Amino acid sequence: MSNELKFRVPRVQPYFSRLKNHWTWTAKSLLTPSQALRERVQGKVILLTGASSGIGEQVADKLADAGAILLLVARNRDKLEMIASAIQQRGGQAFVYPGDLSDLETCDRICEQALQDHGRVDILINNAGRSIRRSIKFTYHRFHDYERTLQLNYLASIRLAMNLLPGMEARDEGHIINVSTVGVQANPARFSAYLASKWALEGWTWVAANEFAHTGVRFSSLNYPLVRTPMIAPTKIYRYMPVMSPETAVNWMLDIIITQNKRKLGIFGKGALAMYYLLPKTSESIVNLSYQSVFEEPPANYLSSKVRAGNAANTASGKRQHRA
Numbered sequence: 001m002s003n004e005l006k007f008r009v010p011r012v013q014p015y016f017s018r019l020k021n022h023w024t025w026t027a028k029s030l031l032t033p034s035q036a037l038r039e040r041v042q043g044k045v046i047l048l049t050g051a052s053s054g055i056g057e058q059v060a061d062k063l064a065d066a067g068a069i070l071l072l073v074a075r076n077r078d079k080l081e082m083i084a085s086a087i088q089q090r091g092g093q094a095f096v097y098p099g100d101l102s103d104l105e106t107c108d109r110i111c112e113q114a115l116q117d118h119g120r121v122d123i124l125i126n127n128a129g130r131s132i133r134r135s136i137k138f139t140y141h142r143f144h145d146y147e148r149t150l151q152l153n154y155l156a157s158i159r160l161a162m163n164l165l166p167g168m169e170a171r172d173e174g175h176i177i178n179v180s181t182v183g184v185q186a187n188p189a190r191f192s193a194y195l196a197s198k199w200a201l202e203g204w205t206w207v208a209a210n211e212f213a214h215t216g217v218r219f220s221s222l223n224y225p226l227v228r229t230p231m232i233a234p235t236k237i238y239r240y241m242p243v244m245s246p247e248t249a250v251n252w253m254l255d256i257i258i259t260q261n262k263r264k265l266g267i268f269g270k271g272a273l274a275m276y277y278l279l280p281k282t283s284e285s286i287v288n289l290s291y292q293s294v295f296e297e298p299p300a301n302y303l304s305s306k307v308r309a310g311n312a313a314n315t316a317s318g319k320r321q322h323r324a
């Protein structure tokens with residue numbers, strides 16, 4: 001193998017058609033959004049994960065009504081079948097692919113089956129997600145919190161992409177949408193496991209976008225704020241906070257499908273990002289103040305740091321006495 005550096009002439013023409021497309025579709029999304037959506041998705045095969053609940057469930061309905069062929073993925077088969085049958089009764093096309101995406105072989109199996117059944121996937125929406133709200137100090141003995149979030153939010157998403165990207169690359173057409181959160185900009189306390197997995201997903205998305213920019217394959221990230229779905233229902237404090245409605249969340253998704261923009265981020269996310277870079281210490285103090293102000297129940301089998309440190313010291317002194 002030669003160690004010589006080899007160069008090629010890069011293709012720059014696609015940048016110009018991409019720019020033109022961007023303005024054309026942005027105008028369409030503002031002026032005639034329903035028609036633009038139909039134009040974008042009619043007859044397209046869309047694999048949507050997390051389709052059994054929350055944002056995914058409602059997005060599935062809208063996309064199917066706009067003429068897309070929906071492949072619905074989640075663990076709950078009964079729920080998926082209910083959603084698919086309601087779509088079919090309205091004259092739409094939806095097929096169910098149940099499975100636990102935390103298992104990477106299941107991700108492969110679902111993609112293989114989907115490609116066998118439909119020949120291609122034009123749009124992949126990585127929407128299935130798991131959130132964990134817990135302080136780092138309460139996760140010392142819960143390393144699996146980090147594993148579970150990474151497994152679903154990051155690894156499963158890129159495993160699906162790895163299966164479906166070759167077809168998109170060969171057709172020089174495709175769109176991968178990764179659902180993230182505004183937490184990536186705001187870094188709220190108690191979400192270390194969840195946010196680390198979404199940061200990883202976004203990191204992958206931006207590198208992929210850069211590598212495929214001269215092709216017809218696009219990558220997008222949706223940075224949702226809190227949305228009123230079953231995901232946030234267990235957290236009492238969110239019941240009293242103003243949060244985004246599922247309908248608005250669905251519109252964000254439809255808008256990014258039309259425009260194929262790289263990111264959808266609201267005003268709060270932009271503000272948080274600016275604060276973080278311009279006034280990093282102030283931003284940290286604001287988050288920390290809110291962190292300290294809200295009491296958090298420790299998990300059932302939690303041992304305080306003092307008890308842990310005491311146990312560790314006892315074990316160490318026991319070992320020393322034993323050696324003596």
Ligand SMILES: NC(=O)c1ccc[n+]([C@@H]2O[C@H](COP(=O)([O-])OP(=O)(O)OC[C@H]3O[C@@H](n4cnc5c(N)ncnc54)[C@H](OP(=O)(O)O)[C@@H]3O)[C@@H](O)[C@H]2O)c1
Nearest residue numbers: 050052053054055074075076101128129224226227229231
């Ligand atoms: N709600 C919010 O405040 C908020 C804010 C920012 C970002 N987000 C993101 O938005 C996306 C959608 O969330 P949502 O609010 O609509 O939540 P949701 O109502 O709890 O829905 C989560 C979906 O993921 C599926 N899922 C969970 N674990 C799975 C697994 N192991 N394998 C396959 N599917 C699995 C669930 O279906 P099954 O249980 O049937 O498997 C369900 O369809 C997530 O990526 C989330 O991180 C939500």
